[in-house]
Amino acid sequence: MKGVAFFGIIIFLGGGALIGSLANPGVQNALDDFIMAIINNFKNVIVEGNECLGIPPLDPLFIPGFPLNITTALLKMRGDISNIDSTGLRTLEVTSLSCNIITLSVQLVMDMPAFHIGGLYNVDGLAAIIFPIYGNGPFSLDLGNFKISGQGQLGARLNGSLYMRQLDFTMEMETMAIRFEGLLGGGELGEVLNQIINEMGLTVYNQVRAILHDTLMRVMLDFINFSLKDVLLADIIGGIIQPPGPDPGPGCGSTPAMAF
Template sequence: MKNIVIILFLSCIFAGINAYPRKLNSNVRLEPGVSGPMQDVLEKLRNLIHNGNETLGIPVLDPLIIPSIDINLNTSALKVNLEAEGISLTGIGDFDVSNIDITLLPMGLRFEGSFPLTKLVAEKYDLVGKIAVLPIYGAGNVLFEVGALKFKGNARIAVGISGVSLRDLILELSLGSFKSETTGMLGGGDIDQVINAILADWVPDFFNSNSDSIADLVGDTLLTSINQVLDGMSLADLIDLVTGGS
């Protein structure tokens, strides 16, 4: 997932850089439906996410297939041991970018978009843990549907002889809806429907109530990861990455 978001963000950077030499005004706005570098880059990016690129070493990312995971968390409030198999994530390649504003002095990017619908499936999971003093456990399968995950942000970009780098990244996030069809929690059976209904109400409320902290964490992680990808990368290298080498 993180790799997908990094490639998406790098594509927005490339679109801004590609527009730079053609525009002399200090604020360039690319609207949906306007032909230009952004539309071409985003279409190539969707194709890259759905089909991968063997030459560049980029696998198919939608669907993103993860054979298994093993997660162990141990904090004062949460203790979790989770094993899951047969995991797939779909819908990431169908992202929308509704707006991009490019400023030239200093060079920056303001962007807005969404992932309309993403689905996470696990064919099998096994969970044991505690939330505070309350035990949690379960074994079964998982289907999560995340609707209208919206993102908005701005970043400062440096383009020089040494290459491209990201100076800062500020994000805003919001979640529209969440649907769960998980089985086997707390023994499963009739309680599955109750737990799924609770999750459908609780997850969006929790996410949106804590969106600032979540966005800060995601932004800091992406800033570090993106600059690691960009380290030593020329503009030509960036173009090859986000256009699939074409």
């Protein structure tokens, strides 16, 4: 299907003359700049939401509670996490973006300097088989140098109009600081207590990361397709249409482009 669509674009844009123009760095840069501008405008959606697309503000991002079940050689613990919110998405910055105008693939990297997760926990269990572990109260989980790498695939219809047909992310963090208020142990647990905290923090992080991944992928895909709904690849290449400027978001009255 991708080959058929791209073949249609070649016909639409003038056949063999297009092949030479695609090798021009200026043509590549035009598409890069256009997609970069759309993703930068997505930061407004993070802060303000977008009523037309049914997207609420994402910073803070409220996350449903979930059960906590940890079983390791040193720790068995059950409980739950609730009243979760996270802040920091508004600090998201695109640090690199490149589009391949032949394959219509997109590679991007986004950084979040700091990402905070907070909420309530309630747990009980055993450490080292015999030491009771229990506690409830607020917790905080702070992530540093959070990096999001994205891979996308643009599509082009036979009339030359663009859409983002696929988008996915991988997420990594460099540092993690965890605090569970009221977490108690029997005696001087020392390193065991640190292990408990790390296991709990990693479990919470992995759960939140999965929700963040799905949320970010869905709303960014909707926003990009909304922004591309009237955009022709030929207009970008020819310089007829310029990258969108800073804007709170697209107005109502249109629907997002369908992703095939």
